Each structure stands twice: as C-alpha cells, then as structure tokens.
Amino acid sequence: MAQFDSMADKLSPLGIYDISEGANIYNELKAYAEALDVHRANIDAVLRECFISSAQTYGIELREKVIGDAKSLYPISKRREMLTLRKGFNENDFTRESLYKFLDSFGITDYRVIELPSISTVSVFVGGSYPDSEVKWIENQIRLILPAHLNAVINFGGRSWNSFQLMNKTFAQLDGDNLSWAQIHLQ
Numbered sequence: 001m002a003q004f005d006s007m008a009d010k011l012s013p014l015g016i017y018d019i020s021e022g023a024n025i026y027n028e029l030k031a032y033a034e035a036l037d038v039h040r041a042n043i044d045a046v047l048r049e050c051f052i053s054s055a056q057t058y059g060i061e062l063r064e065k066v067i068g069d070a071k072s073l074y075p076i077s078k079r080r081e082m083l084t085l086r087k088g089f090n091e092n093d094f095t096r097e098s099l100y101k102f103l104d105s106f107g108i109t110d111y112r113v114i115e116l117p118s119i120s121t122v123s124v125f126v127g128g129s130y131p132d133s134e135v136k137w138i139e140n141q142i143r144l145i146l147p148a149h150l151n152a153v154i155n156f157g158g159r160s161w162n163s164f165q166l167m168n169k170t171f172a173q174l175d176g177d178n179l180s181w182a183q184i185h186l187q
Contacts, residue, residue: 003040004033052083068137074107082107094147099124102145106138110157122146123153130156 049059085105110127
C-alpha cells in the first residue's frame with residue numbers, strides 16, 4: 001500500500017497524529033490509501049492506453065475502430081505496427097512506396113501494384129481471402145488514399161467467404177473432395 005506509506009511518512013514528523021496500528025487516524029489513512037491506490041492504478045491504465053506504443057487493450061481497439069474493425073486476430077505487436085504506419089501518413093504521401101506502407105497498415109502482406117500512367121490507372125491486386133465486409137472496407141480505403149485523378153482497379157485473389165457459402169457444400173462434402181486449401185480457393 002504505497003499511498004499509506006507516503007501519507008504516514010509525511011505525517012509522522014509532525015508528531016500531532018497517532019499513526020500507530022489500531023488508532024483512528026491509522027484506520028482512516030488506511031481507508032484513504034486503499035481508494036488512492038485503486039485510483040492510481042486506473043490513472044496508470046489510462047496513461048498506458050493513451051499511446052500506441054504502450055496500449056494493450058482498449059487503446060489499440062478504439063484506434064482501430066476509428067479506421068475500421070478491430071484487428072483482434074493479429075498479435076498486439078502487429079496491431080501497433082499497423083496503427084503506427086497508418087498514423088504516419090500525411091498530405092504528401094502519394095508515392096508508390098507510401099501506397100505500399102498504406103496497404104501494410106491494413107495487415108495485407110500479399111499484394112501487387114501496377115501503375116498505368118498512360119491511362120491514369122493504378123491496379124492493386126490483393127492476395128488472400130477476406131470476409132466480404134473487409135473486402136469492401138479495404139477497397140474503399142484504397143480509393144480514398146489514391147489521388148482523385150487516378151482510376152483505381154482493385155482485384156482480390158482467392159475466394160470470398162460469400163463464394164464459399166454459395167457452394168452449398170457441407171464441411172464433410174468439402175472434406176470428401178480431398179482438396180488442399182489452395183485447390184478449394186481455385187474452384
């Protein structure tokens with residue numbers, strides 16, 4: 001109980017308070033100290049969550065929700081890295097390398113960007129499978145970051161979750177086909 005020790009150390013030299021165990025002042029200070037220790041722990045948690053580099057729970061999640069969904073499937077270190085990349089963008093970031101960093105900030109690791117300046121088009125090919133809501137969000141974010149004069153062509157590789165559901169196969173039926181995940185994605 002750090003607060004109790006601090007208060008007792010400050011009051012003892014005065015000599016006007018009886019801080020011996022069992023005294024009324026002792027009990028009162030213990031009660032105050034208990035509440036102050038809890039308050040201090042809450043303040044420490046709030047301060048920790050204020051910064052991306054130290055946030056562990058709601059500080060990360062709230063920042064992620066501002067730009068999309070919480071990325072709870074990723075480890076906390078990857079989530080911090082993605083947020084830090086995203087936070088580092090400004091009005092001068094319209095280069096190819098900046099677009100790469102922007103895609104990295106979504107957690108996308110498999111992508112290819114092709115520039116077609118003669119027709120003012122940028123094509124982005126994103127590998128991997130994402131839920132339909134994530135596909136729409138990623139596509140919207142790419143369109144928002146690209147300069148308005150460029151046409152954006154965005155393609156997602158792999159199958160969407162919705163297309164898996166449209167196959168109308170049970171897990172046992174898929175398993176009975178004896179296919180690898182890569183082969184299932186190509187169906």
